[in-house]
Structures are given as structure tokens and as C-alpha cells.
Amino acid sequence: MKYLKRVKLLWRPSVLLFLFVLGASSQSSTGKDVQRKIIHVEKSVYRDLYVTELERRQCIAFQISILESCRYLDEPNRIYFEYIRLIVAALPWALPPQNILIVGLGGGTIPMLLGEVYPDAMIEVVELDAAMLKVAKSYFGFTTSERMQVTISDGRVAIKRALRKGKTYDLVILDAFDESYIPPHMLTKEFLGEIKNILKPKGVVVSHTFSGSDLYDYESVTYEHVFGAFWSLAPQGSGNRIIVAGQNISASETERWGRVDTISHLAKKYNVDVSGFQSMFNQEADWEDVRILEDGFSPTALLSQKKESIIHREKSLYREIFVRESKLLRCLSLSLEDRQSCVYLNNDDRVFFDYIKMMFAFALLVNDPERFLVIGLGGGTIPKLVQRLYPNAKLTIVELDPAMLNVAQDYFGFKVNQNTDVVIKDGRVFSKTALREGVEAFDVILLDAFDINEIPPHMTTQEYLSELRQLLKPEGLLVAHTSLDSGLFNAESATYASVFPFIKQLSTRKSGSRIIFARESVFPKRRELDQQAQKLVREFARFYIAIEDYPAELVPLSPWPDATRILTDDYSPVNVLHHQ
Template identity: 40%
Template sequence: MLKYLLLPLIVFSGSAFSNVIHEERSLYRNIIVEETSDLRCLKFNTKSSQTSQSCMYKSNPDKLVFNYTKLTFASLLVTDNPKSVLIIGLGGGTLSNVIHELYPTANIHNVEIDPAVTKVARDYFNFIENDLVTSSVQDGRIFIKRAAIKKQKYDWIILDAFNGDYIPEHLLTKEFFEEVQSVLADGGVIAANTFSSSKLYEHESATYHAVFGDFINVSRENRSNRIILAGLKSIPSEAQINTRVNALAPKLVKYGVDIKAISQLMHFTKDGQDWPADTKVLTDQYSPANLLNF
């Protein structure tokens, strides 16, 4: 792996100066760690875009920066006390760190295809690893295939892999979701970070529905991110959700997560599907990469 460090580089970005404190070319992409005032961000620089994968406030690392990471905690409104958590796609390790603080006895395993990303998470984003919080360098689909063979089960599976342009195609197909379903524990939930603005929106929705049946979209109006909550055996009642909101609210406030507000952003597909009935499902044979340019 070709790796190099650059001396700090000052660039002008918008209304603030940005300081590149680390840059390297990994096997998969250009990786940049950039600071702007109090904000430190991990970015992937690809041919078509430069996107922030993870950010933290240096003065308050506990406080979450991104909308989607906050929305992910809607998962806790539909499942209780996860004891085994699988995260596909590490970024800066933000989700793993917060979940470890919330559930210090839970086993959390992070899967990241790029060893350079894991090292950057350790060196620049306070990524916590110990006996209960572990990581492996592997393609997420291969990891899940092997986990299924070993009959491993997870209460909370978070799909957060991103290659800099979009979610990798082989992690968006019916066959992959069936593999994910096979390692989901009874009463567990799958939380997938995806986009409302993608041209694949309808195809993704149809594919999740084909495998998991009715699911929950969590999204803010006029925002590009959405979290899909899937794999639920039953949808909790409004009373159950409200009980969980009251229990979680004081625990999540330090992370900047307003779980009560997030509970109002949950849209149930059983109440109406927003994609045509004849939408094509994504498969290993049909996964149109041309639609990824959105």
C-alpha cells in the first residue's frame, strides 16, 4: 500500500480556512483529514467528488455532527438493549464510540474494507477498541457470508459502507440483503444509511421491501439522507415508541440527539409505499451503476 504524509496544507474553503493534517492514497481512494476551526473531518477524494465521511468537534468529541448519525439512533425506538452490534463501514468510528458508551457491555464489531481508514480512525478520531469493541479489515459482504456460515447473530446491524460516490453496488442487492437477514437476531433491527435524493431511491426501496417486507424510513424533509429500519418482526406501537423516547432522551442529549424529534420523522411503508409497484428490484445481475451519478 502506497502511503505518504503531507506537511499541513492551508486551503481556503468557503468562509473558513481549512488545514489538511493528513493525506494518503490507499488501495481504494484518496483519504484526507481536514480541520476547519473546531471541526475535524475525514474525507474521501474520488474522481467525481470529495465527500465528508465522518466529522467531530475537537472541543466536544461526544457531540454528533452529521444528521444521518443522529437519525440512526431511531433504531433504539424499535429494539431494546442490543447486546451484539455489527457495523459495516467504519468512517471515523463515531457510531461505534457512541454505542459503546450507551451500552458498555455490548459486543460491537466494525467491518471496514480499507485498512487506511481504520488507522485514520484510530489516529485522528479517537476510535475506541477493546475486548468488547473490535474491528476487522474485510469486505462487508464477505464478512456477513462467513458470519452466516458460523451461525452468528446480531441484534443491531448498521449498514454504513460508502466508497466516496455511493454505496457499493454489491451491498445494495436482494441477495446481499438476504444474507444480512440470515445473521439478524430475533427482535433485532437493520439500520441502513442511504439517500432520499438518489435516482436509485425507488429501486432500493423495492429491494428492501422484497426481502424484509414493510420497513421504516427515517428522514427529515428536504434533506438528502434517510435511514431505513428493516428486518422487524413486528412494528412497535406508538405507546411503545413513546416509552422508549422517554427512557432514551436523557441518555442521548449529550450527543446532540433529540430522540423525541427523530421519533416524529419515522414513516412506515405499511401506511403507503412511495415507489411504483412495478419497480425493478436490484440483484447481483441487475444493479445499474449508471444511476449512481445523481
């Protein structure tokens, strides 16, 4: 079975955030400084590096708001990025190394971890930017020593020098990224040939790439050309791919599992199930036969070759709706740039947008919900998930645009069944009508009403939230999708807090979204959330939702300035943005 791949990603998946305006002062009127605090700016000849803090997380960010490295301040052994766990899982392919080369320092997580796993090894790190080394030392606990050396150089240049000096390594880790992807000159057959030549006879290279890259096929054929058959680790839903290659990596199962046992006790300290990942390695050639990447054939040019077509246009009273399709994805758009809803063509269960996964953290807070209200249909991902996870629940969907319903049914697999009602109506009009008619209250209300860029103003006010509160059962829960990058961030917080006595928020890595959970009753304690998450892990994994991660991320609302004005029908978001 082919691994799921080739999501159209032209950035680092799992790390792109739309969280803050660079240079914003601590008195920013948007409140973004409250959400993500810039604690240091390091100038370099390449880019400004920003050290930021958000609640318990400290990160290095590039100028375009891409997180390069992160750590948990109160949990130093907790690994932040999934791909680092995958790199650790690849270590048993290598013999216990004496000499290790790491290309790409970041905050120093990988070299520090390898220094603990292999305390007798000599570790050399190559980092292009001296400012990155300074930040790693000053803010992320990285230190150099006799056995941990750092060279400030381009990775390709450093490897050419190593070849000239006759240096060889047991293990090479490639984790070099600029703001967008792996530098093009470090993807070619010539570069990989140089890597191969600095490996010892049984040496191994472990390379971090992405399962969703537009270069997936090209990278694969290039590695195969240089190394022959190689091993891949690309857990479904992670977005990452780890390539393991070498001159002779045909380690027997007995040898590899022996090395698994050797490092597992240290890996558990970092919550890495090394043994659990081993069965996921495969040698399946799940790529197309394309041109090998060469120094004279730039990967950069390939990234501009879009392989996406418009397969349908739907006219409506409000806008034109586009359905776009690539090899892997089908997406609903309200313009030629945005994506409102997406499905994987080869796995309809797999959820594409992280904010939807986050919204389903409601399952930790409401036991056995029987009645759902979904406001905003889009392509139907949210109601489809409700139908599959809670097949006996009653589901009411409110959607303004009848053309949206047509597209969701015809192109995105949404179906109306005996437990599902679709109401074509403005969300605010529905709430008023439902209250007037005495509609039975709901256990969960999922609010995901967006036009192209923002929530309709009349669906952000105190009056509207009060109407939704009245539509909830006493133990019911409102789940609202909002944006971390909104100029209304503080005003939204203040408005929700004026209506609901108990509120939490969830904002995870890479999403750029804030999910607000609001109710009249208290939230379960952390221990109860963890217990509930463990009950749901297997069921939610089918949809690539890591429900077990959310108890730790569910936190109170960030504070807002005392002068923040509550949004009302008489004081709309348009007024707020105008004043700003």
C-alpha cells in the same frame, strides 16, 4: 403525503465540498491551505485518506474531496452529520441489543456512540480499509476493546462468513459508502437476504440511504421484497433517509416509547431529540413500482440513466438559457452541465441551494429590514424568499439579462408585485447611477452576481465594494456569495477588509461556498445571535433553512498573506489569475 425525494444526487449529499486542491502546500498561492488545512495523508490500497482541519472542525476526506467523517474539536459531544442523529433516533425500534454489527467505520462516531448507549453490548465493526481504522484511532479517538472489535473486510464478505459461522445479531447498522454512494453489491436483494438471515428473530437493521438518490425507488422495492413493510425516517430538507427493517419490527407504541425514555438521557448529551423524531417514522409506499435490485442487475447502470429533459431554451444577447426538468426538480442552466437556480416542483417553498440558505443568515444581523437590493436574479429564489419573509419590504432587483427575467417569471414562479422593482442593467452601472441619483439607502444588499463559473471581475474590486458601502444605511449589511474554491479567495478577503471595518464569513458543510457579511457597525454577540435564531426557527423552517445552526458558524475572515494584493479596477481578478 409523500415525502420529498429524488433530488438528482450522484454523491453523498451534505458532504460534498469543493474546498481544497489535494496536495496543496502550506504556501499555496490560492490560499486554500488557509481555509482547509491538510494535517495528515494516509496511504491505502484503495485511496488516499486526508485528515483536514477547518477552524473548529477535523475531518477525514477522500481523494475527491468528499468528507467521510468529521468532529468538532472543542465540542466532542456535538454530532456533525445529521444522518447520525437519525440513526440514533431509530435505536428504539430495536430491543436492547446484546450483539451489534456495524458495517462501515469512518471516523468511528457511530460505534463509539453506541458503545456509550449500550455499554454491555458486544459491538463488531466491519471496515474495508485498514487505513481508515488507523486514521480513526490516531485522530478521532476511536479505540478497540474486548467489547469493541474491528474486522478488516468487505462488508458482503464479512456477512457471508458470519452466516457460515451461525452468528446472529440484535442490531445491524449499514453505513458503508465509497466515494460516490453505497457499493452496488450491498444494495441487492441477495445482500439484504443475507442481512435478514443474520438477524435474531426480533433483530433490526438500520440502514443509511438518501432521500434524494436516483436509486430511491429501486432501494425501496428491494427492501420491501426482502423484509416486507419497513419504516422510513426522512425529515424534509435533510437529504437523508434511514430505513428500519427486520423480521418482526411491529413493536407496540408502548414498547418503543419505553425504549425512547431509556436512551433519551444519553441522546440528549449528543443533542439528539429522540422522542421528537418518532412521529416522523412512516410506512408510506412513496415509490414507483420498478425492478428489484439483484446481483445481476447493477445499480451502477441505473445511475447513468438520466431522467432529465430540456423543456425550454431562451436566447439572449449574452448566452443561451436552458430550463431542465426531472421528476422532482426544475433548474435554470447556462450550459448543459451547470445549475444556476432550481426549484422543487412539489414544494416551491423549499430552498435547493445551501448557499442561499446561508445568505439568509442576514436575518440574525439586521432587525426588520425595510429596503433590499438584490444584485443577480437567476431563477428568482432570493427575491421570492425576501417577498415571503418580508412582504412589506421594498425590493429592488438588478439583472443584466432581460431573458433571465422572462425565464424566472415563466418557469420559476417569480412575480413582480407593488413592492418590487426590477432594473435591467449591469450591477456596476446600477451602483454608479444610484449614487448619482441619490437613491434611498438599503438595509440589506444581497450580491449574487455570477456568470457560469465566476463573479464578473468589475464586481469584485475595491471601487465597486465602496460604491455598495455608500448605498447601505449606517446599520446596513452587504451579503456576498463567493466561492471557497476560488483562486481569488485571499484577494477577495483583503479587498473586502479594505472597504468594510466589520466582516464575518459563513461556510458550512457541503456548500462549497463562502458567504461574506460586511458592514460599518459591529456584529451582535453570540448570545444575541442565538436568541434571535430561536425567534426565527419556526418561520425559517418552512423554507428548510436551519437558521439556528448559523450563529456558531458565523466567524471572522480567515487570515490572508501580508503580500496579498487588493483587487482594484486597475488590477483585476484576471491579472491575479494570470500571475498564479
